[in-house]
Structures are given as C-alpha cells and as structure tokens.
Amino acid sequence: MTDDAVEISSLSWEYRLVAAVVYAVEQRAGGAAAGARTRWNGRLVEEQDPDFVGSAEEDGSLSVSVAHVLEPLRRARDLDRPLTDDEAWELRDAFATLTHEAAHLLARFGDPDAPDAHPFDDASEADNEGRTEHWTHRNLDAVVLAVFPDAGLEHAQEAVLSQVNDDAYAAYTTAARQLDQALAERSGLTSAEVTQKLMCADDVQRWNVAVDLVIDERLGKPGLMPEAHRAEVREALIAPLRASLADLVAVEADESLSDDEKSAESEQAAQNAIAGLDHELDRIERRYRVEKAQRAQQQAGRPGTRRTQAVRQAQDRLSPDLERLRAVTSGQAPAAGATSRSAEAVDHAQQGPNDGSRGRQAPGRASGPRGPGVG
Amino acid sequence: MVRYDDVDAQVLSQADALRGADEATVAAEVDRLKALAEQIDDERDRRLALIRAAKLPELINGAPAPTSPEFARASMLLAQVLGNKGSAADQIAHAERVKTEIAELSRQAPPRESRTILRLNSTLKRLIERRRREAADDGS
Numbered sequence: 001m002t003d004d005a006v007e008i009s010s011l012s013w014e015y016r017l018v019a020a021v022v023y024a025v026e027q028r029a030g031g032a033a034a035g036a037r038t039r040w041n042g043r044l045v046e047e048q049d050p051d052f053v054g055s056a057e058e059d060g061s062l063s064v065s066v067a068h069v070l071e072p073l074r075r076a077r078d079l080d081r082p083l084t085d086d087e088a089w090e091l092r093d094a095f096a097t098l099t100h101e102a103a104h105l106l107a108r109f110g111d112p113d114a115p116d117a118h119p120f121d122d123a124s125e126a127d128n129e130g131r132t133e134h135w136t137h138r139n140l141d142a143v144v145l146a147v148f149p150d151a152g153l154e155h156a157q158e159a160v161l162s163q164v165n166d167d168a169y170a171a172y173t174t175a176a177r178q179l180d181q182a183l184a185e186r187s188g189l190t191s192a193e194v195t196q197k198l199m200c201a202d203d204v205q206r207w208n209v210a211v212d213l214v215i216d217e218r219l220g221k222p223g224l225m226p227e228a229h230r231a232e233v234r235e236a237l238i239a240p241l242r243a244s245l246a247d248l249v250a251v252e253a254d255e256s257l258s259d260d261e262k263s264a265e266s267e268q269a270a271q272n273a274i275a276g277l278d279h280e281l282d283r284i285e286r287r288y289r290v291e292k293a294q295r296a297q298q299q300a301g302r303p304g305t306r307r308t309q310a311v312r313q314a315q316d317r318l319s320p321d322l323e324r325l326r327a328v329t330s331g332q333a334p335a336a337g338a339t340s341r342s343a344e345a346v347d348h349a350q351q352g353p354n355d356g357s358r359g360r361q362a363p364g365r366a367s368g369p370r371g372p373g374v375g
Numbered sequence: 376m377v378r379y380d381d382v383d384a385q386v387l388s389q390a391d392a393l394r395g396a397d398e399a400t401v402a403a404e405v406d407r408l409k410a411l412a413e414q415i416d417d418e419r420d421r422r423l424a425l426i427r428a429a430k431l432p433e434l435i436n437g438a439p440a441p442t443s444p445e446f447a448r449a450s451m452l453l454a455q456v457l458g459n460k461g462s463a464a465d466q467i468a469h470a471e472r473v474k475t476e477i478a479e480l481s482r483q484a485p486p487r488e489s490r491t492i493l494r495l496n497s498t499l500k501r502l503i504e505r506r507r508r509e510a511a512d513d514g515s
Contacts, residue, residue, distance in 0.1 A: 051478035053493050055500045058508060068490060086486075093490050101497065109505075112512075120505065122457040129498055137438045138387060141427060145379075161426045164433055166491045170440030171450065177437065181394065191391040252454035259447055 005045040005063070013077070014070050017151045018044050018062060018098060024146040025102040028139045029196050036200050038105035053097050056104035064101075069094045077152045088159035092140070096165050099143050100136045103199065104128075110202025116231060117204040118238070123245035124206065130172030131180065135199055137167065138192075171252050171266040175245065178270040179210075182277065187213035211237040211277075218281060224288035233284055240276020244269045377414040382424040385411065390434035405431050441491050445484035449477045449492045456499060463510040470499045470506075 008015050022040050029036035041060035047053070054064040064070055072094045076083060083091065107128075111117060118124065141161050148157050167173050177191075180198065184191040194213065201209040211234050219225035225233060248269035251262055389404055396404075405428060412424035433439075440446075452473045459466045474496045481492040 051474050051493070052496050052500050053490060055497045058501075058504045068493065089487060090490075097490070097494060097497075100494070104501070112509075122454075125457050125498065125502070134437070138390070138434060141430075142383065145423065158422060158426065161423060164430075165438065166441045166488065167438035168441075168491045168494045170437070173437055181391065184391075190388075192387060246458075249454050249458045253451060253458050255451060 004048075005061075006048070008044040008046060008064075010042070010044075013151070014064075014074070015044050017073065017147065018064065018102075020147045020150065021095075021098045021143060022062070022102045022105065024143045025099060025106065025139075027146070028142050029103075029106055029135075029199060034196070034200075036106060036196065038102065039108055040102070040105050054101050056101045058109075060105065062101060062105070064098065069097050073151075073153070076156050079155075083156055083159045085159075085163075088156065089163045089165070091153075091156060092144075092160045092163040092165050095144060095160070096136060096140055099140055100132055103132050103135055106200050107206075108202045110204040112204050114204070116208055116234070118207050118242075120203050121242075121246070122249040123242040124203065126169075126172040126245050126249050127176055127179070128203065128206070129169045130174070130176030131195060131198055133167060133169040134173045134177050134180075135195055137173075140165075171248060171262065174266055175248055175270040175273070179241070179273060182274040183210055183213050186277075186281070187217045189213065207238045207241065208234055210241070214277070214281060218285055219288060224285065224292060236280045236284060237277055240280060241273045244273035244276060247272070376416065377411055379415060379420040379424045379427070382408060382412045382415070383427055386427055386431055386434065389431060393431075393435050396435070401432050401435060405429060441484075441488040443484050443488045445480040446488050446492050449480045449495050452476055453495045453498060456502065463506040463513075467503050467506050467510075470503050474499045 008018075010019075019042075022038055026032070026036050026038055039060045040062060043059075043061040045057075045061055045063045047055070047063040047065040050065075050067070052063070052065060053068045054062065057063055072087075072090045076087065076091045079087075109120070112119070144157065144160055148154055148160075180194040181191045183189075184194045187194065189197075194210075197213070198206055198210055212230075214237070215225065215230065215233055219233065248266060251257060251265040251269065254262075257265065385408060389408070393401055393404060408428035408431060409425055412421060412428050415421040415424055456466065456470045456473050459469050461469070477492060477496050477499075481489045484492050
C-alpha cells in the first residue's frame with residue numbers, strides 16, 4: 001500500500017459498515033472460537049487507482065474504491081423509494097467485493113521460510129481465489145442480513161437477496177469446490193468444514209492443511225503412519241493437486257482454446273487432482289498396511305522363536321541313541337538341521353535395528369519348529 | 376418454531392448433498408424448503424427465507440459465469456500473469472500491464488459484467504504486493 005493512502009475515518013458510516021462486514025465474515029467462518037479471526041488491522045483506505053475495486057492489503061488494511069463500492073452503498077442508504085433491479089444488483093455486487101476481500105483476510109501469509117512452507121504460486125492462487133469466491137457466494141446473503149439492518153439498509157434487503165451476482169473466478173471455483181468435496185468425503189468432515197478450515201489456513205501452509213485432513217483420517221487414526229513420515233507423505237499427496245491446479249491455470253491462459261473447451265478442461269483438471277490424490281493415498285495406505293501385516297506376523301512369530309530355542313535345548317538333551325534314531329527315520333536330518341540353524345542365524349540378524357529384511361523373514365522363523373528334523 | 380437460520384442451514388447442507396442430482400430432485404427439495412420457510416412466524420423473515428430456499432439450484436451449480444468476450448479475455452489475461460514463471464520484476468511488470476488492459480475490457484463490457492471483470496484486478500493487486508515484498512526480502 002502506498003504511503004499517500006487516504007484513510008477513511010473510523011467515525012464514518014462507511015467505516016462502521018465495512019467493520020461490520022469483517023465481523024460478519026469472521027462469524028460466518030466459525031468465529032473466534034473456531035480460530036476464524038481476520039488479520040484486519042482496523043484501517044480502511046480509499047483505493048486511489050481507478051483500475052481497482054478494492055483489495056485485502058499485505059499489511060492487513062482494506063482498500064476500497066469509493067466510486068465502485070462505497071458510493072452505491074451510500075446511494076442505496078439514502079433512497080426513499082424501492083431500489084430498481086439495476087440498483088439492487090449494483091448494491092449486491094459492491095457487497096460481494098467487500099465480502100470477498102474481507103474473506104481473504106481470514107488467512108495469514110505464513111512463514112515462507114518454514115521447512116514445510118509451499119511457494120504461493122499459480123496453483124495456490126487459483127485454489128485460493130476459487131475457494132474464496134465459492135465461500136463468498138454461499139455466505140453473501142448471511143453477511144447482507146447481518147450488516148444491513150444496523151447500516152440503515154434494511155429496506156434494501158429483499159431486493160439484494162433476490163439478485164444473483166456472477167462468479168468472477170468460475171474456472172477456479174469449480175475446481176476448489178470439487179477438491180473441498182473430495183477432501184470432505186475422505187476426511188469425515190463436511191464440505192463446508194473443509195472450506196472453512198482452508199480459508200483460515202496460512203497461504204503457504206494451505207496444501208499441508210488440506211492433505212493433513214486425509215492423512216489424519218486414513219493413515220493417522222488407524223495407526224498406520226509414523227508421525228515422522230508426515231512431511232514425506234504430504235509431499236506425495238500435494239504433488240498431484242498442485243500439478244492439476246497449475247494445469248488449470250495453463251488451460252485458462254491458452255488463447256487457442258474456446259470457452260467450452262476451457263470449461264471441459266477445467267472439470268478435467270479438478271478430476272485429475274482428485275484422481276491423483278486417490279492414487280497416491282491408496283498407494284501409501286497399501287504400503288503401510290502391508291508393513292503393518294508383516295509386523296503383526298513378526299510379532300506372532302516371536303513366541304515361535306522361543307519355542308524353537310526350547311526345542312533346540314531339548315534336542316541337545318537327547319541321548320545319543322535317540323539322536324541316531326532320529327537321523328535314520330528322518331532320512332535328511334542333517335539338511336533339516338542345517339535349515340533350522342540357518343533360520344536361527346537370520347533370526348539373530350533380524351534383531352539388528354537397521355535390517356530391512358526383518359519383516360520378510362518372519363514366516364521362515366515360524367516354520368522352523370515344524371521342520372522335519374524336529375518332528 | 377422454524378427460523379430463517381434453520382432454512383438457511385438446510386439450504387447450505389443440501390447445496391452440498393445434491394451436487395449432481397437431477398432437476399426433478401432439486402425442484403422437489405426447493406418445494407420442501409419453501410414449505411419449511413412458510414412455517415416461519417415473522418413475515419419479513421418468512422419472505423427472506425422463501426428467497427433463500429429458491430436459491431438452492433444456484434448454490435448447487437455455482438454462480439453463473441459471465442458470458443461476454445471481454446470477461447473471457449480478462450480471465451485469460453489474468454491466468455497468463457499467474458502462470459508467468461519469470462522473475463518477480465518480470466511478473467510485476469506483466470501484472471501492471473494486464474491490470475490496465477483488464478480495466479479497459481471492463482469499460483467495454485456489458486454493465487453487469489463490468490465490475491465482475493474489474494474484480495479480477497484485485498488478484499493482480501495482491502500478487503504485485505506479494506511479489507514486491509518477496510523481492511524486497513530476497514534483497515535484504
């Protein structure tokens with residue numbers, strides 16, 4: 001924000017209206033109890049550039065165009081007749097701008113140097129704008145109803161609620177909605193809960209928060225994933241999401257594609273993101289489940305190991321005559337004995353902390369006691 | 376006793392639950408929600424709830440996208456800036472050029488799409504500020 005910004009007085013009607021919008025956005029996002037606090041610093045400034053309607057600023061200020069946003073609101077307040085259709089639409093549009101920008105303030109940027117931070121790139125921007133627009137669309141009526149009565153705009157409520165405003169980020173909104181729905185189905189949350197969590201997440205942490213929802217449900221709760229693996233698993237799950245959203249931006253940027261083709265590609269990008277997430281999630285879950293099964297088998301094999309040792313001790317105590325008899329009746333007793341010893345040797349090796357063959361050897365150990373030389 | 380908030384909560388939950396549902400199913404749900412809204416005692420809240428219930432199809436399908444060629448071009452120009460993998464200075468310069476072009480497109484567009492187009496520039500403003508900060512951080 002420039003140093004010559006014109007600040008709007010906190011005593012003005014416009015300031016109180018915008019402050020009420022910010023508060024309504026926080027409440028609609030779950031309120032302070034749910035961690036839904038904006039980073040608004042209390043400053044409202046006039047947008048000086050006529051090419052901008054308003055924006056959530058880096059420093060936490062809100063900038064608003066007087067001509068595009070505040071004047072339509074003021075005119076509606078002062079009307080002593082019902083709003084025309086165009087006036088009601090203009091009022092709703094101005095309010096959508098305020099609500100969308102206030103909703104952006106629900107998120108902090110976060111520490112870009114944190115080890116698990118993700119760069120806020122084209123994929124992140126598309127995801128963020130799509131979700132913010134989607135949230136605004138769902139919640140705009142509620143914000144209107146929360147703010148209008150105290151702002152002297154109660155007479156305009158019905159007219160404004162009856163209007164439908166356009167989706168400025170249609171391509172990205174579809175993708176963000178589909179992604180949130182997919183995350184909801186895989187995490188046990190509702191789609192609205194997912195949307196609100198991601199709206200309030202730091203910009204550079206949003207991908208982590210998104211995949212943590214499914215990691216916790218699918219890999220954490222069943223006790224499959226050691227916590228130390230989280231960073232690696234996150235990366236595997238985030239990669240297809242980011243790649244698909246970046247593809248979506250590339251499709252939107254392509255001058256050779258028609259609107260219909262872009263719309264179809266947009267749907268496809270969202271489906272690719274979800275398919276990629278599922279593929280990675282299934283692969284990782286399968287790996288952990290196999291490892292878990294192997295560990296369980298290994299655990300089951302341990303009493304067997306003790307039995308093997310007990311049998312060996314018993315063998316050592318056999319009389320020489322019985323040993324000879326066993327060798328004759330088993331035919332291949334020496335080979336069987338060799339196998340048994342070999343299993344025992346691996347068993348000891350398996351107890352080393354870094355032996356990757358640990359799980360795979362468990363069945364061998366379990367079969368030891370049933371070897372022909374022992375029966 | 377039914378309140379406006381009860382109707383609103385059901386509208387939103389059904390907006391998620393009925394994604395992909397056929398028109399007849401959605402229409403039947405709108406009728407049910409309107410019947411629920413009719414039970415609100417307060418006349419003003421009842422009228423507002425009826426308006427809200429009628430919005431279910433739009434909340435299921437998403438808000439309509441603008442249809443003008445000016446919007447299509449503005450949306451494409453924005454995506455080209457977002458996808459710019461150049462340096463911070465390069466992307467900022469690109470964003471500055473495009474925000475002027477988008478503003479011009481908004482002036483040429485049908486009135487109801489004009490401000491929707493101009494809203495795209497808010498993304499560019501945030502991007503420019505962020506990239507400036509990142510460039511400053513890198514230089515410090």
